[in-house]
Amino acid sequence: MEKSVGGRLIAASGSCSDILYGGGFNAADEFVYFEADGKRHIVVSVLEFARALDEAAEGVTVIERGEILRSLPKDAPCRDFFVALSRYCGVDRWTVPAHFPLAYADVMRANGVAVTAESGDFFPERAVKSPAEIEKIRFAEQVTEDAMRMVRDMIRSASVNSHGMLVRKNGDLLTSEFVRREVEAELKRRSFTADRTIIAGGVQASAPHCGGEGPLPAGKPIVCDIFPRSDENGYWGDMTRTFCKGRAEPAALKAFESVRRASECALRMLRAGVTGASVHRCAAVSMESDGFRTCKNADGLPCGFFHGLGHGVGLDIHEQPRLAPSNAEPLPENAVVSVEPGLYDPAWGGIRLEDLVRVTSGGYENFCTMEKELEVE
Amino acid sequence: MEKSVGGRLIAASGSCSDILYGGGFNAADEFVYFEADGKRHIVVSVLEFARALDEAAEGVTVIERGEILRSLPKDAPCRDFFVALSRYCGVDRWTVPAHFPLAYADVMRANGVAVTAESGDFFPERAVKSPAEIEKIRFAEQVTEDAMRMVRDMIRSASVNSHGMLVRKNGDLLTSEFVRREVEAELKRRSFTADRTIIAGGVQASAPHCGGEGPLPAGKPIVCDIFPRSDENGYWGDMTRTFCKGRAEPAALKAFESVRRASECALRMLRAGVTGASVHRCAAVSMESDGFRTCKNADGLPCGFFHGLGHGVGLDIHEQPRLAPSNAEPLPENAVVSVEPGLYDPAWGGIRLEDLVRVTSGGYENFCTMEKELEVE
Numbered sequence: 001m002e003k004s005v006g007g008r009l010i011a012a013s014g015s016c017s018d019i020l021y022g023g024g025f026n027a028a029d030e031f032v033y034f035e036a037d038g039k040r041h042i043v044v045s046v047l048e049f050a051r052a053l054d055e056a057a058e059g060v061t062v063i064e065r066g067e068i069l070r071s072l073p074k075d076a077p078c079r080d081f082f083v084a085l086s087r088y089c090g091v092d093r094w095t096v097p098a099h100f101p102l103a104y105a106d107v108m109r110a111n112g113v114a115v116t117a118e119s120g121d122f123f124p125e126r127a128v129k130s131p132a133e134i135e136k137i138r139f140a141e142q143v144t145e146d147a148m149r150m151v152r153d154m155i156r157s158a159s160v161n162s163h164g165m166l167v168r169k170n171g172d173l174l175t176s177e178f179v180r181r182e183v184e185a186e187l188k189r190r191s192f193t194a195d196r197t198i199i200a201g202g203v204q205a206s207a208p209h210c211g212g213e214g215p216l217p218a219g220k221p222i223v224c225d226i227f228p229r230s231d232e233n234g235y236w237g238d239m240t241r242t243f244c245k246g247r248a249e250p251a252a253l254k255a256f257e258s259v260r261r262a263s264e265c266a267l268r269m270l271r272a273g274v275t276g277a278s279v280h281r282c283a284a285v286s287m288e289s290d291g292f293r294t295c296k297n298a299d300g301l302p303c304g305f306f307h308g309l310g311h312g313v314g315l316d317i318h319e320q321p322r323l324a325p326s327n328a329e330p331l332p333e334n335a336v337v338s339v340e341p342g343l344y345d346p347a348w349g350g351i352r353l354e355d356l357v358r359v360t361s362g363g364y365e366n367f368c369t370m371e372k373e374l375e376v377e
Numbered sequence: 378m379e380k381s382v383g384g385r386l387i388a389a390s391g392s393c394s395d396i397l398y399g400g401g402f403n404a405a406d407e408f409v410y411f412e413a414d415g416k417r418h419i420v421v422s423v424l425e426f427a428r429a430l431d432e433a434a435e436g437v438t439v440i441e442r443g444e445i446l447r448s449l450p451k452d453a454p455c456r457d458f459f460v461a462l463s464r465y466c467g468v469d470r471w472t473v474p475a476h477f478p479l480a481y482a483d484v485m486r487a488n489g490v491a492v493t494a495e496s497g498d499f500f501p502e503r504a505v506k507s508p509a510e511i512e513k514i515r516f517a518e519q520v521t522e523d524a525m526r527m528v529r530d531m532i533r534s535a536s537v538n539s540h541g542m543l544v545r546k547n548g549d550l551l552t553s554e555f556v557r558r559e560v561e562a563e564l565k566r567r568s569f570t571a572d573r574t575i576i577a578g579g580v581q582a583s584a585p586h587c588g589g590e591g592p593l594p595a596g597k598p599i600v601c602d603i604f605p606r607s608d609e610n611g612y613w614g615d616m617t618r619t620f621c622k623g624r625a626e627p628a629a630l631k632a633f634e635s636v637r638r639a640s641e642c643a644l645r646m647l648r649a650g651v652t653g654a655s656v657h658r659c660a661a662v663s664m665e666s667d668g669f670r671t672c673k674n675a676d677g678l679p680c681g682f683f684h685g686l687g688h689g690v691g692l693d694i695h696e697q698p699r700l701a702p703s704n705a706e707p708l709p710e711n712a713v714v715s716v717e718p719g720l721y722d723p724a725w726g727g728i729r730l731e732d733l734v735r736v737t738s739g740g741y742e743n744f745c746t747m748e749k750e751l752e753v754e
Contacts, residue, residue: 013476029695046679047586098480099390103494105479117480177568185566189558193570195608209424231572302423 004114007036007091010122011082011104017315018097018122020234024057036089043068043085083111097122127312127320128332134358136235137313137336141356141367143190144226144237147183148370151199151224154179155243156376160218166245176200176212183226192228192237199224205242205350208307208342218245221252221349221374223342227317236317238338240354244374251348256374258290259351262341263372266309266323270339270357270364276327280309283341292343303345310338313356335359336367381491384413384468387499388459388481394692395474395499397611401434413466420445420462460488474499504689504697505709511735513612514690514713518733518744520567521603521614524560525747528576528601531556532620533753537595543622553577553589560603569605569614576601582619582727585684585719595622598629598726598751600719604694613694615715617731621751628725633751635667636728639718640749643686643700647716647734647741653704657686660718669720680722687715690733712736713744 010018010033019033020026023042032043041061044052052062065081068088072080082104086092093114096105105115121127129137158166158174166174176199184194200212201222216222225240242256262283269282284294284305293304308324311317313336321327321335331337340354353372357364387396387410396410397403400419409420418438421429429439442458445465449457459481463469470491473482482492498504506514535543535551543551553576561571577589578599593599602617619633639660646659661671661682670681685701688694690713698704698712708714717731730749734741 047584047684050584051587096479098478100479101475101494102473102477102479102482102492103475103496105482106494115479117478117483119480181566181568185562188565189562191554191558193572195570207424207427210428307424 004093005036005091006093006095007034007089008122009034009082009085009091009094009096009100011096011101015234017234017319020315021123021126022057023060025052025055025060025062026234027052032085034085034089034091034094036091041089080107082108083113086111086113121320124320126314128334129314129336129358130334133235133314134334134336136230136233137237137356137358138367140192140228140230140235140237141239142237143187143192144228144239144356145368145370146190147187147194147226147228148224148239148241150186151179151183151226152241152243152376154182155216155222155245158216158245160245164218165215166218173215175215176204177214179216179224180211184228187226187228191231193231194226194228197224197226198240200350202349203346206344206346206348208344208350208352216245219247219249220244221248221256221351223350223352225352225354229317234315236313236315238313238317238354238356239368239370240340240342240352241370241372242351242353242374243376245376248374249348251345252351253374254290255292255343255345255348255351258287258292259341259343259353260372261290262286262305263339263353263355266339266341267355267357267364267366270331270337270359272333272335272359272361273330275330276321276323276337277325279323279331279339280325280327283309283339287341287343305341305343307342310340310354312337331359333359333361381470382413382468383470383472384411384466385499386411386459386462386468386471386473386477388473388478392611394611394696397692398500398503399434400437402429402432402437402439403611404429409462411462411466411468411471413468418466457484459485460490463488463490498697501697503691505711506691506713506735507711510612510691511711511713513607513610514614514733514735515744517569517605517607517612517614518616519614520564520569521605521616521733522745522747523567524564524571524603524605525601525616525618527563528556528560528603529618529620529753531559532593532599532622535593535622537622541595542592543595550592552592553581554591556593556601557588561605564603564605568608570608571603571605574601574603575617577727579726580723583721583723583725585721585727585729593622596624596626597621598625598633598728600727600729602729602731606694611692613690613692615690615694615731615733616745616747617717617719617729618747618749619728619730619751620753622753625751626725628722629728630751631667632669632720632722632725632728635664635669636718636720636730637749638667639663639682640716640730640732643716643718644732644734644741644743647708647714647736649710649712649736649738650707652707653698653700653714654702656700656708656716657702657704660686660716664718664720682718682720684719687717687731689714708736710736710738 013030043063179199201216202220205223227238265286266283310323312319342352344350355368390407556576557574578593579597582600604615642663643660687700689696719729721727732745
């Protein structure tokens with residue numbers, strides 16, 4: 001019996017952060033990354049071949065799809081590609097990511113190729129950022145912060161009409177949609193793509209993922225959450241501030257102070273070696289001691305602090321490590337995580353404050369320099 | 378023995394056009410669509426629940442993830458979710474899309490739930506657009522065409538320096554990057570996201586997927602391919618024009634005329650009932666008769682016309698039906714397809730002209746109204 005030969009394989013249609021990480025290259029079309037014999041390879045269509053040769057990471061071999069397809073009958077279905085690939089590189093046992101397409105795996109298995117889905121992350125090392133990655137994320141967060149200042153200034157420079165709504169200099173109402181469009185257009189001008197930017201005021205802000213719509217109110221917290229991705233390298237920024245035009249109501253002010261304290265408490269605790277769960281708990285306990293609930297379901301709808309405190313940010317906007325009750329692992333040095341306590345209540349709206357920080361051996365480096373202040377005049 | 382009950386199931390992490398089509402809703406987080414007992418459902422996280430109730434298509438039931446998770450032990454891995462879901466809705470036999478995550482399928486199978494990957498499209502009916510979909514794509518293409526006019530005007534209003542390069546009014550060189558950023562920013566202002574917009578001049582245009590970089594040349598074709606997606610509804614526009622600042626060289630002019638004729642020839646042939654392959658062939662034969670090659674690999678690098686003539690456009694930028702040699706099926710009425718012949722040659726660059734059209738019983742409706750002219754003064 002011949003010796004079994006193992007490899008690692010990713011297939012993706014369009015952008016895939018694991019392939020970008022492993023191969024340094026992203027294609028618009030379907031494409032493939034594999035490791036065999038200790039070497040990394042990407043397989044791309046003829047349309048992408050020249051660009052892939054240019055852009056692939058050092059040590060990555062670029063293969064044109066046709067080179068593998070030539071071994072197949074002319075009218076073979078495209079899913080036979082992976083059987084051909086296995087023969088091409090002499091591998092009969094692949095490890096693949098959890099999200100590997102089922103149809104491909106079934107055909108490979110039917111042809112005697114073993115396929116095992118990775119139970120965890122395909123590249124667990126993505127949780128620890130290299131100096132080059134840190135530089136890219138730091139820059140992404142600077143761009144995000146510039147956009148946040150633009151939002152703050154739009155709210156600050158608005159006037160207030162007799163209905164208590166914000167008004168632009170040209171007399172139009174200042175809406176969530178207008179702020180979102182202007183901010184996302186400005187980010188695009190800097191080659192960053194932002195979608196679903198949250199500009200949510202009043203009761204809308206009490207649903208953490210509500211994007212916000214319609215005219216923005218004065219005297220109510222407006223949650224502004226901006227998370228753009230670099231078109232050039234795929235790394236994300238992520239930042240949230242909450243602004244109130246003019247004086248805020250006492251309930252909102254109290255919540256804001258509690259969220260700010262929770263952020264400070266979590267950041268004081270943050271360093272390599274502490275668990276994600278304990279940092280989350282630190283923020284939760286801080287808000288509980290201020291009298292806020294940290295429950296997931298009370299009286300039907302969630303209220304208080306009911307999401308994770310933070311998440312890793314890199315080539316995915318949500319990645320490892322998590323600052324959440326489920327993460328009992330110590331945080332590694334040079335993880336990059338969001339720290340984003342929030343409080344939500346339909347009675348007064350929502351507050352969230354989010355920084356993006358690098359975990360260091362003795363604490364953290366905060367990529368955000370912008371102050372946390374609710375009221376803008 | 379109890380009766381086996383079948384259903385259809387999609388799982389996606391982030392945006393998924395099949396779920397958007399089936400459920401009318403897209404989430405930023407991991408989420409699920411399923412059909413059981415003839416009814417459509419989506420399963421979303423607590424953070425998305427309120428928005429999903431608002432936005433889901435008529436007849437779609439929205440289920441909060443926690444409702445299904447409650448039947449699991451507290452520390453069960455998240456992939457057990459699909460076993461719990463199967464019990465929750467009494468299904469023991471799922472049909473899933475080809476791209477269904479392998480890890481989930483393996484756990485379901487190990488727990489006695491059958492999972493079969495669909496061999497074709499999960500929603501083959503997506504190839505035929507409803508009146509509401511047509512309206513959305515028509516609008517997307519109008520926005521795309523506005524952006525194309527903006528590109529044309531930037532090239533037209535540029536001056537030419539002594540090195541034959543385009544120069545902006547402020548004296549800076551007009552670069553691919555600048556045009557891309559300005560166009561994508563303007564599209565974002567209209568709530569459309571464009572990435573990888575192609576603004577490729579000179580020899581760069583001879584690689585169909587090259588995005589273009591650096592200063593743009595006068596007297597050479599500049600391929601401009603813009604394909605934005607609506608942030609609001611997920612439908613795409615797609616359009617290509619090729620411009621030349623000033624007089625073009627004879628070889629490029631000849632190629633341009635040939636591509637324009639191929640487009641006209643393909644459009645004349647296009648109607649419901651003809652095959653995608655025959656429309657492709659019509660364009661290919663037209664360019665061949667003008668003396669151009671239509672081969673995939675000659676002298677090492679591809680040259681001439683070596684991609685498909687077109688593709689369906691809807692919630693995906695590339696979907697069914699294809700105008701390509703592989704598509705022997707008759708085109709259905711109300712398919713929306715791109716028609717994009719092109720010629721590429723490192724000797725003089727590249728030319729591509731792309732319209733987006735709706736297939737009708739007697740011909741087509743062209744969503745593009747912009748003329749096809751190479752030279753802009």
